Amino acid sequence: MKNTYLTENTAPTENSVLTESAAPAEHAVPTENAAPGGHAALSNERNRSARRQQLTVRIFQYILLTVLAVFLCLPFLFMVFQSVMPEPQFQAGQILPTSFTGLGYVKLFSEHNYLTYFLNTLVIVGFNVIAMPLASSFCAYSFARLKWRGKELVFACVLSTLMIPGVVTQIPLFLMFSSWGWTNTPWPLTIPTLFGGGAINIFLFRQFMRGIPMELEEAAKIDGANAFRRWFSITLPLCVPILLFVAVGAFGSSWGDYFQPMFYFTDPKKFTLAYTVYKIVVLDGVKVNSVAMAAGVFMSVLPALVFFLLQRKLIDGIMVGAVKG
Amino acid sequence: MKARKEADEAVILTDVPARRRENKFFTPRRRRMLTGWLTGVLFALPVILGVLIFTYYPAIQAFVSSFTKDGEFAGIYHYETIFVYDPDTWPVFGNTLLYALVSVPFSLVLGYFLALAANFKVKGIALYRILFYLPVVIPGVASGLLFAHMMASLNSNGVFNMILHSMGLGELPFFEEASTSMLSLLFMSVWTTGGSMIIWLSAFKNIPSTLYEAAKLDGANAWDCLVHITIPMSTPLIFYNLVTGVIGALQCTTPLVIVGDRFGTAGGGAGNAIYFISVKILNEFGYTFYEYASALAIVLFAVVGIFTLILFKTSKWVFYGEEK
Incomplete structure (x- = not known):
């Protein structure tokens, strides 16, 4: 618990702005409810009208927010509804189901081997979720905290890889990995993560670590902690927000990745979920609507759940990343 | 320790300038700097390797192969195709x-x-x-x-x-x-x-x-x-x-x-x-x-x-x- 204490108090001090304090942008929204004092009766009158005005503004705000939320979430609610809609109702052109069926989900698992795909995906996702934050924070520690000649140059070289479109390296990588016999294995989607965990993540970690006060580390250094210990026991526990952010990013990118598996997987036993959805639903075209929609729902439930559980910390983390970026 | 001392003395006796040179190179300060440098590089090593193997090497390979046809050098053949022929x-x-x-x-x-x-x-x-x-x-x-x-x-x-x-x-x-x-x-x-x-x-x-x-x-x-x-x-x-x-x-x-x-x-x-x-x-x-x-x-x-x-x-x- 000491760690969380440290996080709350000493982690990037300049970022305390994130903790729901003064929010200047409300100025950008017209709210004229200042009622400067006057005569007692008058001010009373004014107070009341100001309050009424405030109430109107509130109601207007809620209506606007609700309309936006409904608009943005409706397609996904719709997907859920369609996944439990019996086929005849869909054929009849109904938008919302009048009775429910779980047939879409049953068929998904019985006809399409979904459990295997799910497990395949979990292996890749689980590996990346753990390896990516660790690997990128490890390397970022070198760029943020250690002093060595050539550091800036190496860092510039690492960052410059962001400019290279993925599709440029995709084809030679595919040829390289297949010459290593890595097709139909999870390796192409996992092992590269160990090597730095992505330039952008290293960048985010480096920026975040620079905001952590040096004193703690210097104290540990005097106590004889080596660089590895200083990274693992001092810096890492202070990086929880960004660790979480990178981990969820890793989850999202490997969970939803249909592009890379397209290259590496030819054996249906090795398919991942996202690729399966792409292949059997988009390319082959599943005939039954509820099965297609169930596939979509099944793909979306876990990311949505992860986001719901971690949203508060995550939005902060995104903000940290964004602010520093 | 004793053996070390003897060895040191032997060095002094036989090859004085060489030892001095070595000493000059590995002063405690330099040694510390070297360890520091090695630590820094070691921490960055995964990403250095990663960038070289998984980004620069394939990118260069893509660049090189874009100038070849069936494995033989073909100059700007493909670029010509792109800009002139491909509808x-x-x-x-x-x-x-x-x-x-x-x-x-x-x-x-x-x-x-x-x-x-x-x-x-x-x-x-x-x-x-x-x-x-x-x-x-x-x-x-x-x-x-x-x-x-x-x-x-x-x-x-x-x-x-x-x-x-x-x-x-x-x-x-x-x-x-x-x-x-x-x-x-x-x-x-x-x-x-x-x-x-x-x-x-x-x-x-x-x-x-x-x-x-x-x-x-x-x-x-x-x-x-x-x-x-x-x-x-x-x-x-x-x-x-x-x-x-x-x-x-x-x-x-x-x-x-x-x-x-x-x-x-x-x-x-x-x-x-x-x-x-x-x-x-x-x-x-x-x-x-x-x-x-x-x-x-x-x-x-x-x-x-x-x-x-x-x-x-x-x-x-x-x-x-x-x-x-």
């Missing part, structure tokens, strides 16, 4: 550029308005923010599948068309016709504006409130505050979003998921109206034109580079604060 080239590049130039500012502006709403100081705003951001966390393949389904024709029970029809507005072809495909793609991107909303929200929070207080004292209204404080103060984030957004949009592969291969070319859409560079590269590779695909990828890289360069060269409007 796909101009539409593909045109589509991609159009999409990048329209979708990025579009989602930034839309995200800004969404962020204004998400910044209301009301109870339960956190829940609204989750709901606004939720569509962003849905995997692209799931949302692509969903929107393709919703934008289907009336005959295929597309929901948008059912709604339009019930309102007596007729039917929209969406992805079924070339003229409406690009607009439909932009329409889809409305649902992921929550992504740039977050950037804006963090920009809002990072602006010192004293600026607004001072402006208010000077009699500034909400619009003045927006134009003269909020937007200038968030320009670094706008710039960041612009650069990453443009790079991302130039590599967009979303049509693969939406239209599949229903229209002949995988991911091309009706009349190839939403045929993008990355998708074209993938298709060429699928036909085993590996070297041609590499040449296309290099051209895409050049396009991305040019755009990034233009953005950086014209970034005078970005305000990084007084201290820098």
